[in-house]
Amino acid sequence: EVQLLESGGGLVQPGGSLRLSCAASGFTFSNNAMGWVRKAPGKGLEWVSNIISSGGSTYYADSVKGRFTISRDNSKNTLYLQMNSLRDEDTAVYYCANYGYGMAVWGQGTTVTVSS
Amino acid sequence: DIQMTQSPSSLSASVGDRVTITCRASQGIRNDLGWYQQKPGKAPKRLIYAASNLQSGVPSRFSGSGSGTEFTLTISSLQPEDFATYYCSQHNSYPLTFGGGTKVEIK
Numbered sequence: 001e002v003q004l005l006e007s008g009g010g011l012v013q014p015g016g017s018l019r020l021s022c023a024a025s026g027f028t029f030s031n032n033a034m035g036w037v038r039k040a041p042g043k044g045l046e047w048v049s050n051i052i053s054s055g056g057s058t059y060y061a062d063s064v065k066g067r068f069t070i071s072r073d074n075s076k077n078t079l080y081l082q083m084n085s086l087r088d089e090d091t092a093v094y095y096c097a098n099y100g101y102g103m104a105v106w107g108q109g110t111t112v113t114v115s116s
Numbered sequence: 117d118i119q120m121t122q123s124p125s126s127l128s129a130s131v132g133d134r135v136t137i138t139c140r141a142s143q144g145i146r147n148d149l150g151w152y153q154q155k156p157g158k159a160p161k162r163l164i165y166a167a168s169n170l171q172s173g174v175p176s177r178f179s180g181s182g183s184g185t186e187f188t189l190t191i192s193s194l195q196p197e198d199f200a201t202y203y204c205s206q207h208n209s210y211p212l213t214f215g216g217g218t219k220v221e222i223k
Contacts, residue, residue, distance in 0.1 A: 035212075037160075045152070045160065045203050047212040059210045101165040102150035102207040108159050 002026040004096050004107030011113045016086050022079040022096030022107055030074040033099035036081050037106075038092035046092075049081065050099055064090075086114045118142050118206050122215030128223040135191040137218045139204035144184045148208035151180055151189045155200045163202075164189065194220070 008020040022034070035050035049070040050059045058070050069082040079096050091114045097103035119142040129135050139149065147167035154160040162171050164180035167187055177192045191198055199222055204215040 039154075044217045045154070045205070045214045047205075047214065050210070050212070061211050095159055099207075101169075102148075102162065102205055102212075103152075103160075104162055104165070106159040106161070 002098065002105040004098070004105065006094065006096050006107045006110035009094065009110030009112045011115065012086055013116050014087060014114055016114070017082070017084045018086065018112060020081040020083065020094055020096075020110060020112075022081075024077045024079065024098070027098065029072075029077040034072060034079045035097055035099045035103060036070065036079075036094055037097060037103060038090075038094045038112075039109075040089070040092040043092075048094070051079070083112070086112075088114050090114050117211055118145060118209060118213050120204055120206055120213050120215040122202075122204055122218050124218060125216060126219040126221065128221050129194050130223045131194055131196055133194045133223075135194050135198075135220060137189045137202055137204075139182075139187040139189070139215050141185045141187070141206055141208075145206045145208035147183050148206055149180075149182070149187050150205050150207070151178075152203045152205065153198075153200045154203065160203070191220075 003025045005023045033052050036048040051070045055072050067085045071080045093109040095106050095109045097106045121140045149167045151164040152160040163174050163178050168180045179190050181188050201217045201219045203217050
C-alpha cells in the first residue's frame with residue numbers, strides 16, 4: 001500500500017524558514033515524480049511544486065518561485081520542501097503526493113502557520 | 117497558465133440524486149485531467165484520472181467524461197459519504213492548476 005507521511009510543519013514568523021519532509025513507502029520511490037500541493041484556510045487546492053524521479057528537473061508555482069526549493073533523497077525514500085522567506089499567505093496544510101497522470105496518492109498533510 | 121473553471125461552486129442534493137459537475141479549461145488539455153474529492157480535515161483523494169478512468173477502489177457510481185476543454189464528473193446516485201468538495205485539475209502543462217471546487221451539500 002502506498003503511504004506518504006509528511007512532517008515538519010509548525011508555527012513560524014513571517015520571513016522565517018521551515019523544511020517539510022515526506023516519507024514514502026509501499027512503492028518504488030525512485031521511479032516516481034513527486035509533488036506538493038497546499039490548501040489555505042477557506043481556499044481551494046493550490047499546486048506548489050513538482051520534481052521528477054531523478055531530481056534533475058523541478059517546477060514551481062509563481063507564488064513560491066525563488067522562495068521554496070523541492071528536493072528528494074531517493075536513498076531515504078524522502079521528499080523535501082525547503083520554505084524560506086515565509087509570508088502570511090503561505091499558511092496552509094501542505095500535502096505531498098506521488099505524481100502520475102496528476103497527483104495520484106496523497107499524504108495526510110502537515111500544517112504550516114505563518115504568523116507573528 | 118491554463119485556467120480551470122468549475123461549475124457550480126456549490127450545490128444541494130439529496131441522497132439518490134444524480135449529480136453533475138462541469139470543468140472547463142481555458143485551452144485544450146487533451147484528456148490530461150483528474151477529479152479529486154476532499155472532505156473536511158482530510159487529504160484529497162483522486163477519483164478519476166485521464167478524464168474518464170476510475171481510480172482503483174473508487175465506487176462505480178463516479179464517472180468522468182470529456183476531452184479538450186470540457187469535462188464532467190457525474191455521481192449517478194449520491195450517497196451520504198459523497199458529501200464533500202470536488203476539484204478538477206489539469207496536468208497538461210506547468211503550472212498545474214486546479215478548479216475552484218464544488219461543494220456538494222445535503223438538501
